[in-house]
Amino acid sequence: xxxxxxxxxxxxxxxxxxxxxxxxxxxxxxxxxxxxxxxxxxxxxxxxxxxxxxxxxxxxxxxxxxxxxxxxxxxxxxxxxxxxxxxxxxxxxxxxxxxxxxxxxxxxxxxxxxxxxxxxxxxxxxxxxxxxxxxxxxxxxxxxxxxxxxxxxxxxxxxxxxxxxxxxxxxxxxxxxxxxxxxxxxxxxxxxxxxxxxxxxxxxxxxxxxxxxxxxxxxxxxxxxxxxxxxxxxxxxxxxxxxxxxx
Numbered sequence: 001x002x003x004x005x006x007x008x009x010x011x012x013x014x015x016x017x018x019x020x021x022x023x024x025x026x027x028x029x030x031x032x033x034x035x036x037x038x039x040x041x042x043x044x045x046x047x048x049x050x051x052x053x054x055x056x057x058x059x060x061x062x063x064x065x066x067x068x069x070x071x072x073x074x075x076x077x078x079x080x081x082x083x084x085x086x087x088x089x090x091x092x093x094x095x096x097x098x099x100x101x102x103x104x105x106x107x108x109x110x111x112x113x114x115x116x117x118x119x120x121x122x123x124x125x126x127x128x129x130x131x132x133x134x135x136x137x138x139x140x141x142x143x144x145x146x147x148x149x150x151x152x153x154x155x156x157x158x159x160x161x162x163x164x165x166x167x168x169x170x171x172x173x174x175x176x177x178x179x180x181x182x183x184x185x186x187x188x189x190x191x192x193x194x195x196x197x198x199x200x201x202x203x204x205x206x207x208x209x210x211x212x213x214x215x216x217x218x219x220x221x222x223x224x225x226x227x228x229x230x231x232x233x234x235x236x237x238x239x240x241x242x243x244x245x246x247x
Contacts, residue, residue, distance in 0.1 A: 005040045009048035012038075014057065017068055024070045028058060056177040056214030056223075082168045083142055087131045095138065096162045099126035099195070103150070103157060113210070113228040114147050123148040123156045125166055128195055140234070143195045147228045152213065167229075174213040174226050181209040185235065192232050203235035 016022045029037065034045035049066055052058045059069040084094040104110070106120045116122055129142040146166050148156050152174050159169050188196065188204040196204070211226045 005038060006044050006048040006051070009034055009038055009040070009045060010052055013048070013052060017057070022068050024068050026068045028066050028068065030065060051175060054214075055175045082165055082171075083129050084165050084168065087129075087141075090131075091134065093132040094165075095130040095132055096165065097128040097130065098161050099128060100145075101125045101157060101161065110147060114149050115225040116149060116151075121150045123150050123153070125156075125161065127161050127166060129165075140195070140197045143192060143232045145230050149225055149227060152224050152226050166227075170211070170226055174224075176211055176226075177214045177223070178212040179209055181207060183207050188232060196232060196234050198234050205233040205235055207231040207233070 013022075013028060022028060028049070031042050031045040031049065034040075034048065035042045038045070049058060049060075053060055053066065056069055058066050060066045084096075087094040102124055104122055104124045106114070106116050106118050106122055108118060110116070110122060111118050111120075114122055125144075125146045125148070127144050127146075128140055129144070130138050131141045132138045144166070148166075148170070150156070153170055155173075156166075156169070159166075161169075184206045186204050186206045187201060188198075188206075190200070192204070193200060193202065196202075198204075208228070208230050210228045212223050213226050214223055
């Protein structure tokens with residue numbers, strides 16, 4: 001499947017920002033210039049600029065143009081890959097099993113994870129992701145648990161996560177602005193080993209990720225934590241990598 005042209009333009013802009021070629025306050029090409037450069041319509045170029053502006057990467061100044069926005073120092077512009085897309089790119093089928101999907105109330109621990117005051121409602125999910133190859137062989141390649149800001153995604157519990165991944169759904173309702181993540185090599189607890197269907201003592205990769213999004217109100221941009229996710233992968237046969245870029 002070909003990448004939409006507006007996404008190509010967005011990645012081009014982000015690449016220049018990440019490389020340091022365009023810095024906060026620098027002007028980016030206009031809609032007309034981008035349309036000519038990429039041989040697309042002005043509407044397509046406008047969509048790319050609009051989505052990056054809504055995500056807090058760019059900012060528009062009436063009558064002056066579009067500029068690189070100030071980026072928070074601890075953030076990073078990341079492409080949060082949808083695991084279903086990764087599996088489909090290998091020519092395989094993605095299957096999902098929802099273990100838990102429920103509403104909870106924050107304690108001190110969850111307040112630190114997702115930034116909601118103690119006693120607030122948040123959503124919690126556990127999903128097991130399975131890859132089926134062309135011969136019908138199935139393998140669990142990821143178990144995820146996710147703490148979701150109910151203010152940002154109020155309809156999270158209504159979704160069928162066997163048909164759309166939590167990551168894809170959250171990206172659709174609140175475009176990613178920034179993410180922090182940590183990767184650890186661990187020996188998983190027994191309950192995680194059981195969910196991953198791996199022998200006791202099998203090494204695992206644990207990826208913890210907190211994602212943020214911006215919302216523009218009449219006076220300023222506000223940053224929200226969208227969710228905190230913990231992703232477990234069986235270590236053998238799994239490689240974590242890729243080009244880090246916003247999408």
